[in-house]
Amino acid sequence: MTKCKMLPSLFVKDVKNKGRGVFTSAAIAKGTQVECVPVLTIPIKQTKHIDETRLLHYYFKWGKTEKMGAFFLGYGSVYNHSFKPNVESRMDMDKDIAVFSAIRDIKAGEELLINYLGEPDSEGELWFDVK
Numbered sequence: 001m002t003k004c005k006m007l008p009s010l011f012v013k014d015v016k017n018k019g020r021g022v023f024t025s026a027a028i029a030k031g032t033q034v035e036c037v038p039v040l041t042i043p044i045k046q047t048k049h050i051d052e053t054r055l056l057h058y059y060f061k062w063g064k065t066e067k068m069g070a071f072f073l074g075y076g077s078v079y080n081h082s083f084k085p086n087v088e089s090r091m092d093m094d095k096d097i098a099v100f101s102a103i104r105d106i107k108a109g110e111e112l113l114i115n116y117l118g119e120p121d122s123e124g125e126l127w128f129d130v131k
Contacts, residue, residue, distance in 0.1 A: 004036035004074065004097055010112070012078055021080045021111045028106040034087055037074035039096045044069050063093055072098055082113035089114050 009026035028034060041062055042050075047069040050059055058077045062070030071077060076098055079087065086106050090099045106112065 004038055006035035006037075006074060007032070009108075010035065010075060012075060015080060015111065018080050020078050021113075022075045022078050023109065023111050024106060025108055027108050028102045030102050030105050032102045034100045034102055034112060035074055035076070036097055036099045037072050037076035039076075039091070039098055040071045040073055041068045041096060042070075043067070062091075070096075076100070079112055079114045081115065083115060085113045085115045086110070087112045087114050 009024045011023055011025060012020050013023055015021040039062065044067050047059060059069045059071050062068040086102060086104050087100050088103050
């Protein structure tokens with residue numbers, strides 16, 4: 001099993017109009033692995049129960065055939081979206097992990113942001129209004 005860990009400089013705080021977000025108290029160099037998180041999976045048929053809870057916005061489809069639902073553990077579910085992210089996420093569906101890495105230098109105090117559409121430069125419709 002892959003050992004997942006996160007940078008000790010990461011912390012979570014409230015972000016106006018977004019809920020919570022992940023920040024860093026120290027600079028992070030481009031290419032640095034920020035966090036590796038386990039992914040908790042459930043059969044997609046069970047997600048109908050989740051759809052009626054607050055967790056609706058925290059799970060996504062998982063697997064090559066998308067027959068599973070998944071949640072990021074660690075801080076994985078707390079990263080906010082941006083079409084100009086500073087972090088990318090890479091999924092390893094065989095090991096049920098996700099690895100978050102800096103795609104540019106990040107300053108101390110900066111929020112870590114990912115593109116919810118997968119690739120850092122992806123643009124398209126999201127399932128919520130972008131503020």
